[in-house]
Amino acid sequence: MEKITNFFKSFLLLELLKGMALTGRHFFARKITVQFPEEKTPQGFRFRGLHALRRYENGQERCIGCKLCEAVCPALAIHIETEERDDGTRRTTRYDIDLVKCIFCGLCEESCPVDAIVETRVFEYHGEKRGDLYYTKPMLLAMGDKHEEQIAKDRAADAKYR
């Protein structure tokens, strides 16, 4: 009995028609392919992209060199050196993130008591040499300065969940 059913199924190309039907449905359905880089995917306010160091509105850098991010980093990607600045405050003399090591888990951002290190929505960046992806303090501060508006908006959106 089974043999007969199979014979008629293959004879009538039923499987083929089923497949064609699926293709046909998608042929007329709304397209979801994003034409990157002309088009962008939508991002949430918690998107974890390239890091940035923020400043306060008066231009003072936020980071106080507590090294909690360095301690929490599971990939050991952060390297910080600190000293007492002339005004007596604790500041970093070095703040490096090795993006080759970074796994973008966001724990640094979460551990920061002053919201200094953040992950921005920027994910389109590249390096031509390995060293290009070793971000130093001036590079991270520049990132922060450039994207501060977006960063602040995202933190505000996330505030009520924290």
Added chain:
Amino acid sequence: MINLEIDGKRVEVENGRTVIEAAHQLGIYIPHFCYHKKLSIAANCRMCLVQVEKAPKPLPACATPVAEGMKVFTASEQAIKAQKGVMEFLLINHPLDCPICDQGGECELQDLAVGYGGSASRYQEEKRIVLPKDIGPLVAAEEMSRCINCTRCVRFGVEIGGMMELGQAFRGEHAEIMSFVSDTVDSELSGNMIDLCPVGALTSKPFRYTARTWELSRRKSISPHDSLGSNLVVQVKDNRVMRVLPLENEEINECWLSDKDRFSYEGLNSNQRLTKPMIKQGGKWQEVEWQVALEYAANGLRQISQGAGAEHIGALATPHSTVEELYLLQKLVRGLGSSNVDFRLRQSDFSADGKQTGAPWLGMPVAEINTCDRFLIVGSFLRKDHPLLASRVRQAVKKGAQANVLHAADDDLLMPVANKMIVSPAEMTAQLAQVLKALATIKQATLDASVQQVVQSVTPSAAAQAMANSLASGERVAILLGNFAQQHPQAAQLHLLAQHIAALCGGKFGFLGEAANSVGGYLAQAVPGAQGLNAAAMLAAPRKAYLLLNVEAELDTADALQAMNAMRKADMVVVLSAYKHHAAEYADVLLPITPFTETSGTFINTEGRVQSFKGVVKPLGEARPAWKVLRVLGNLLNVAGFEHDSSEAVRGEALQGVDVAGKLNNALRGLNAQAAASTPAGLQRVADVPIYFSDAIVRRSAPLQATRDAVQPSAYMHSTALGKLGMKSGEIIMVGQGQGSARLKIVADDTLPQGVVRVAAGHAATAALGAMFGIVTVERA
């Protein structure tokens, strides 16, 4: 003994103990801040509240004495509620600045807040602010708002340091810890307040903001400075020493550390470090490869030993060198055929050599000092030379011991001194003979023939009589000879007299060793023996070649002027040093060696304890451990027996089969006491080695050099003597000694005896002067 029950467990403790001690005996932890096992009970933090059966309210465990049948609950509902409440109160005024606080990560308040506190604060009002204070270059009191007023620092100052330098002023919410009228904290033990502070109110100034505690790896080491051999925890990050903490050892340094041991690490990476071998060619210094420098040194030494004779080679080392270094140095020199090797650079009287029955040592374990009830301390700047031993004597005095002092200066020991005789250096032997005579009369003992003659010639003064009475009435007497007595021109006489005094009162007799390896130097045989020249003779009759290990000739020797002359006259001076220093003027080869943190080695402390340590960081630049350098020098000079491949092998050879305890003996045999020569005319020099100029590392530690103990030395004189010279205190004068002279400020000091001028040694400002003892002149500049 008292039986009580804590959390259902029965324990038996001595009467008079407190509940917290009983709990610790059981291994039950009770949270606390103000309680510290070495300090008195204050019971002001209230963190240790526990529930006691039948007590209506919770009681502080640290201040509640145990009672028979007591039932204590440390984790009952009432106790937990009390602890939580106390923690909430403590945190009310505590700033939330843990992220920048240096104490963060090792903070007792942080730990206990997590363990015993609530999850959130209900306090909405303003927090109190306590203004920062500047209390000196070592201890930072920048964030006094963090203080929880446990008063541990205050109690430490009063009870251990001997001086109240911090106190609690005002009351209630306004209470704050402060020093006296913007004074600094100058105690030589002040760094311990940093360890004691349970929060981040008192932190280390040199360490400030440089690293977080969790980044540091802890490595054990031994202090290379004073003769105590304090156990250290050296904390390292990225191959750099970041700070030094005490390693608790009840038998040596307890849980304390002197500032010298704690802050000297700042000198390790000084910009004066020598990092490449250098040779002088045509009067110019050139950096060269190790091979070149070593061959140059070896050739020079070989030429002199083959030409002029090996006895023209002299080797000098500081007692801060390790056993391995000293052993290889003497082996090298002896291998070349010379016995001129010595490590006792500041000693001026060597008449005891050959009559010693062993290596001079403390004469008892360090911990036994606390149990003595009578002390006779002869010639010691005790507090500055031996900060922690001084603290032990202080503890004994506090328990009722009597301290007697014979010295040439009357520095405040910060403890009650029963009898003191402050006399000029030349009178010290006669004074000690008086004490011996008075003691012999009390004890009705006949004295040994070796001291008969001296004793007959003196009549005990009232002070000597009082001192003898004090010593005779003691049960556990300790006679201690300090650095000054060892450097004294009649050191052997003082030694002999002290030995007899100790024998008469059945007490212990010992030397407060000068440096970390003062005992080890003897056991490593770095002494000349019968054939060789001792340190003083080697410099008095200049040699053609010198081998200097860690030595800065003008600062580390008894007679700076003589030492410099000898160095300038020598044809070949090979300097093994961790630092570039004045040797650039007279040396021919500079070989960079490593300080204690970068080499393995062994120190034998003043009680004869052999303590080995490993290097904690890699050598800086091309510097190499001195034992390796000496080993290769031995190979290049074809001296047999230089095949060691580790410092352990060197130590093995140096100390193999040596019964260290059996080699320690202070007794002198065959030395006769001589009547003291009449007091010389003129002003006698009294020279101390200031605490922060005693060795190469501390001299280069910036924070220590910024302390009050490290100010430029002045000359001190009694105001009457000063008046006679028609000078005023504060004037700049010229101190002359032999051919040398130094421009110094003269300061009146009425605690000094008449006829002496106190001028420190070991400092560049006084290096142009001659011997540490002798006649000096004071003239208008």
